[in-house]
Amino acid sequence: MSFGLKGSNKDRLGDAFYPLYRVLFGEDSQFAAEFQTTLKQARMGDTVEHYLSRSLAYGVLAGGLLWTLGTFLGYALFATGLVSPPIVGVPISNEQLVELLIATRIPSLIVVTGLLFGSVGFALAFGAFLAIPYSRVSTRKREINMLLADSVAFMYALSVGGLNQLEILEAMAKADDTYGEVSREFQGIVQETEYFDTDYRTAIRNQAIETPSDELGQFLTDMLSIINSGGDMTRFFEDKKEKHMRTAKQQEELTLETLELFGEMYMTLSLFPLLLIIILVIMSMLGEASEFMLYATVYALIPLVGIGFLVLVSTVKRDEPGDGYLRAEDGTVDSTGRNPLFGLGLVERYTGEFGVFDRIERREGTYETAKLLRRPHIFFRDHPTYTLLLTLPAAIAVLGVAVAAGTAPLSWNGFVDSPVWATFLWVYVPVYVICVPLAAFREWNVHSRTAITGSLSDTLRKLSSANDTGMTLLDSIKVVADTSSGKLAREFDVMYTKVAYGTSLQGALTEFNNKYHIPRLARTVKLISKAQEASSQITAVLTTAAQASENQDDIDRERISRTRMQVVIIIMTYLTLLAVMAILKTQFLDVMSGLDTNGAGAGGGGAGADVGGGGPDFGGGVDTGLLSLLFFHAVTMQAILSGLISGYMRDADILSGIKYVVILMTIALGVWVVVD
Numbered sequence: 001m002s003f004g005l006k007g008s009n010k011d012r013l014g015d016a017f018y019p020l021y022r023v024l025f026g027e028d029s030q031f032a033a034e035f036q037t038t039l040k041q042a043r044m045g046d047t048v049e050h051y052l053s054r055s056l057a058y059g060v061l062a063g064g065l066l067w068t069l070g071t072f073l074g075y076a077l078f079a080t081g082l083v084s085p086p087i088v089g090v091p092i093s094n095e096q097l098v099e100l101l102i103a104t105r106i107p108s109l110i111v112v113t114g115l116l117f118g119s120v121g122f123a124l125a126f127g128a129f130l131a132i133p134y135s136r137v138s139t140r141k142r143e144i145n146m147l148l149a150d151s152v153a154f155m156y157a158l159s160v161g162g163l164n165q166l167e168i169l170e171a172m173a174k175a176d177d178t179y180g181e182v183s184r185e186f187q188g189i190v191q192e193t194e195y196f197d198t199d200y201r202t203a204i205r206n207q208a209i210e211t212p213s214d215e216l217g218q219f220l221t222d223m224l225s226i227i228n229s230g231g232d233m234t235r236f237f238e239d240k241k242e243k244h245m246r247t248a249k250q251q252e253e254l255t256l257e258t259l260e261l262f263g264e265m266y267m268t269l270s271l272f273p274l275l276l277i278i279i280l281v282i283m284s285m286l287g288e289a290s291e292f293m294l295y296a297t298v299y300a301l302i303p304l305v306g307i308g309f310l311v312l313v314s315t316v317k318r319d320e321p322g323d324g325y326l327r328a329e330d331g332t333v334d335s336t337g338r339n340p341l342f343g344l345g346l347v348e349r350y351t352g353e354f355g356v357f358d359r360i361e362r363r364e365g366t367y368e369t370a371k372l373l374r375r376p377h378i379f380f381r382d383h384p385t386y387t388l389l390l391t392l393p394a395a396i397a398v399l400g401v402a403v404a405a406g407t408a409p410l411s412w413n414g415f416v417d418s419p420v421w422a423t424f425l426w427v428y429v430p431v432y433v434i435c436v437p438l439a440a441f442r443e444w445n446v447h448s449r450t451a452i453t454g455s456l457s458d459t460l461r462k463l464s465s466a467n468d469t470g471m472t473l474l475d476s477i478k479v480v481a482d483t484s485s486g487k488l489a490r491e492f493d494v495m496y497t498k499v500a501y502g503t504s505l506q507g508a509l510t511e512f513n514n515k516y517h518i519p520r521l522a523r524t525v526k527l528i529s530k531a532q533e534a535s536s537q538i539t540a541v542l543t544t545a546a547q548a549s550e551n552q553d554d555i556d557r558e559r560i561s562r563t564r565m566q567v568v569i570i571i572m573t574y575l576t577l578l579a580v581m582a583i584l585k586t587q588f589l590d591v592m593s594g595l596d597t598n599g600a601g602a603g604g605g606g607a608g609a610d611v612g613g614g615g616p617d618f619g620g621g622v623d624t625g626l627l628s629l630l631f632f633h634a635v636t637m638q639a640i641l642s643g644l645i646s647g648y649m650r651d652a653d654i655l656s657g658i659k660y661v662v663i664l665m666t667i668a669l670g671v672w673v674v675v676d
Contacts, residue, residue, distance in 0.1 A: 014054035021053040035133070041212040042136035043184065051133075059126030063118040070117025074110035137212045143181045143321045144213040145251070149244035150523045151182040152219070153548045154530075156237035157541040161531045165227060166200060171530060177327045178519075178526040185211050201227060215247070241544070245551045252555045256562040258316045259649060263566040266309050266645070267573045270638065273302045274577050277634065278584065281627060291626075298634045306641030310648060319652040324517030326510045326526060377441075381448065384441040384655070391437055395430040402429075419629035420669075420676050427636060428669055432662070439658040446656075449516050451487040456524065457549040459488050464542035472536035473528075474505055491515075505532065520552055560650075567646045571664070574642040578668055581631045582675045589624050632672050639664035 025032045036048035044051070151172065158168045173190040176183035185207055192203040201224060208220035219240060226236045276297050284294070372379050380387050402408035408425045409415055415422040459480060466476035474496065481492035491512055498508040506529045513525040524545050531541040643664050647657020 011050075013057045014050045017053045017057040017060065018049065020056050020060075021049060024056070025052065035130075037210070038133045038137055040210050042133040042140065044133055044136070051129075055126050055129035058129055059122040062125035063122030066121030067114045067118030071110060071114035073117070074113030077113075078106050078109045140181045141212040142318070144185065144211070144216050146248075146318060146321060147179050147182045148213070148215055148219070149241070149248045149551070150548060151179045152237060152241045152244050153544050154179065154523070154527050156234065156241050157527050157531050157538075157544050159234040159237050160540040160544070161535060161538065165233060169200065175526060175530075177325065178322065178522050180321050182216065185213075185216060215244075219244075241547075245548070248551065249555060249558075252559065255316055255318060256559060259313070259563065259566055262309070262313055262316070263569045263649070267569055269305055269309065270573055270642070271577065273297055273305060273634070273638075274580060276301070277581075277631075281584070281589070294627075294630055298630045298637070302634060302637050303641065306638070306645065310641070310645055313645065313649055317648065317652045320519045322519040322522065324513070324519045324522045326513050326522055326529075380437075380441045381444045384438055384445050387437045387441055388434065391434045395433040398429055398433060399426070416625045416629055419625065419632050420672055423629070423632055423636065424669065428665060431640075431665060435658050435662050438655070439662055442655050443659065448487075449518055452491070452516050453518060453520060453549075455484075455486050455488050456521065457546055457553055459484065459492075460524070460542055460546035460549055464539050464546060467537060467542055468539040470537075473532050473538060474499055474536070505529075520549075524549060563650045566649050567660075570642050570646050570649070571660070574638055574664060575667070577638055578635050578671055581635050582671050585628055585631055586675050589627055628676055632668075632676070635668045635672070636665060639668045 032048050032052065035052065039046060039048060039051060046054075154175065155168050155172060158171055163171065169186055170190055172179065172183055172186040174183070176187065188210070189200065189203045189207050192198045192206065193200045198206075204220050204224045204227075208217045208224070211217045211220070222240070223236065225231075226233055277294065280294050280297065284291075399408065402425050403410065409418065409422040462480045462484065463473075463476050466479045467473060471479065477492050478496045481489050481496060484492075495505075495508045495512055498511070499505050503511075509525050509529045513522050527541065527545050527548075528538070531538045640661050643659075643661030644654055644657035646660045648654050650656060
C-alpha cells in the first residue's frame with residue numbers, strides 16, 4: 001500500500017504541474033518529442049508529459065527550498081552587517097542616485113541571493129531528473145553492444161539447430177538471464193506481436209528504430225531485409241557472428257588504448273601533489289607557508305586526485321554484464337552457488353503450507369550450518385566479502401586493546417611524536433587484519449573459477465569432435481571427462497553421474513553453471529543447453545561455442561598483456577614518489593634541522609651579532625616530526641589509491657586491488673621505518 005501511495009503522490013504532483021509543462025514546452029516541442037524516444041529507449045513507462053511535469057515539480061520544490069535558504073542567508077549576511085559590500089565599483093556624482101542605491105542595496109542583495117540559490121536548486125533538481133533516462137540509455141547501449149556478439153552466436157546456433165525465425169525471436173526473448181538487455185529488446189518484439197496484434201516484420205522494424213544501440217538497430221534492419229527477401233537466415237547469422245566478433249576485438253583494442261592514455265595521465269597527475277609538497281616545505285622553511293596548505297595537500301588533494309582518476313577509469317573500463325546464474329524452465333534459479341546464509345533453495349517456496357516442508361527447511365538449515373562450521377574456508381572462498389564479518393570486529397578489538405593498554409596515541413601530538421608507530425596501530429594494523437584475509441580468499445575464488453574457463457575452449461573443441469562422430473552430447477561429455485584432466489573434466493564427470501541418476505542433462509548443465517556463476521560460462525552453457533533440446537547432434541553449435549570462447553580468450557589475453565604495462569607504470573610511479581619523499585625526509589629535512597640546531601647553539605654567546613641583519617631564519621621553526629608524519633601519511637594514502645587503481649584497471653573489479661594495496665603499504669612501512 002505504501003508503494004501505491006507514493007505512486008499516487010507522484011501522479012498528483014505531475015498533474016499539478018502539467019500546466020507549467022504546457023507553458024514551457026507546448027504541444028509541438030521538438031525537445032519533448034526527442035525525450036519521449038529517450039524514455040522508450042530507457043524502458044521507462046512514463047509519458048513525456050508526465051515525466052517532465054514531475055521533473056518540473058521537483059525542480060520548483062527544490063528551487064523554492066533553496067530560495068528560502070538563500071533569502072535567509074542573504075538577510076543574515078547583509079542585513080545584520082556581517083558583510084558590507086560596496087555599492088558600485090565606480091564613482092557616482094548624482095546624490096539622489098547614491099541615496100537610492102544606499103536605500104535599495106541591502107534588499108537587492110537579499111533578493112539576488114535568494115534568486116541565485118533558487119535558480120541553482122531548480123537547475124540541479126530538474127537537470128538531475130532529466131539526466132536519469134539518458135544515463136539508463138547509455139548503460140543499456142553499453143551492455144547491448146557488449147553482449148551482441150554472443151547473442152548473434154546464440155541465434156546462429158538456434159538456426160543451425162533447426163528453429164525458425166519466430167522461434168529464434170522467442171528464445172532470445174526468454175534468455176534475459178544470460179543476454180540481458182539484448183534479450184529485453186527482443187522481448188519488445190515478441191510482446192508487440194502477442195499483445196498488439198502486430199506482424200513480426202513491423203515489430204522488428206519498430207524495435208530497430210527504438211533500440212538505443214545503433215549496432216543492434218542495424219542488425220535488426222539487415223535481419224528484416226533477409227526475412228523479406230526469403231534469404232538464408234543461417235548464413236546471415238553466421239556472417240553477422242563473424243562481423244560482431246571482429247567488432248568486439250576492435251572495441252577492446254580501443255578501450256585498451258584509452259587506458260594506456262589514462263596511465264600516462266596518472267603518472268603526471270600523481271606527481272603533482274609531490275611537487276606541491278616540496279614547494280610548501282621550502283616555503284615553510286622561509287616562513288612563507290601555512291600548515292593548512294600542507295594538510296590540504298596531504299589529506300584532500302591526494303585522495304581527490306586518486307578518486308577522480310578511479311572514476312575516470314570506470315567510465316572506460318568495461319566489466320562483464322550479468323551475474324552468471326541461469327534460470328530453470330519454471331523461472332526459478334537453482335540454489336547451487338548461492339549464499340546459504342540468505343537462501344536454502346527450493347524448499348523455501350513451500351514452507352508454511354505443510355509441516356513436512358517446515359521440517360525439511362529446519363534440517364536443511366542445520367545441515368548448511370554444520371557444513372559451514374566444518375569447512376569455513378570453502379565458504380569464505382566462495383563468498384570472500386563475508387570475511388569482513390570476522391575481520392572488522394577483530395580490527396576493532398585490536399584497536400580497543402591497544403587503546404586500553406595505552407600504546408595507541410589518542411592525540412595529534414602523540415602522532416607527531418611517534419609517526420610510524422601511531423600510524424601503524426591506527427592504519428596499518430586494521431588494513432592488514434581486514435585486507436589480508438579478503439585478498440587471500442578473493443584470489444582463491446578467482447583462481448578456482450578461472451580454472452574452469454581456462455580450458456573451456458579446448459574442451460568445447462573436444463566435445464565438438466566427439467559429437468561429430470555420432471555420439472550423443474551426454475556420451476561426448478563422458479568421453480571428454482575420461483580423456484581429459486583438470487577441474488572442468490572432473491565437473492563433466494559429475495555432470496554425467498547426475499544424469500545417470502535421473503537428473504536431466506539441462507538441469508545438470510544449469511547446476512554446473514550456477515556453481516561457478518561466471519557470465520562467460522553462462523552464455524556458453526545457455527547456448528549448448530538450448531541447442532540440445534532439439535537434437536543431440538549439435539556439432540556446429542559446439543563449434544560456434546568454441547569459436548566464441550576462443551574469441552573471448554584472445555580478448556582476455558590482449559587485455560591482460562596491455563593492462564599489465566599500465567599496472568607497472570602505476571606501481572613504478574608510486575615507488576618513485578616514495579623514494580623522493582624518503583630522500584626529502586633524510587637528505588633535506590633532517591639536514592636542515594641539524595643546521596638549525598647547530599646554528600642556535602653556536603649563536604647563543606653572540607646574540608647581538610645579528611642585530612639589524614634582517615636576514616631570514618632559514619630552517620627555523622620547522623617541525624620535522626610533523627613533516628615526517630605528513631610525508632608518511634601521504635605515501636600511505638598514495639599506496640592505497642595506487643593499489644585500488646591498479647586492480648581496477650587490470651580486472652575491472654575494485655577488490656582486485658586489495659592485494660596491491662597490502663603490498664604497496666608494506667613497502668611504504670618498511671621504507672619509513674628505516675628513514676624515520
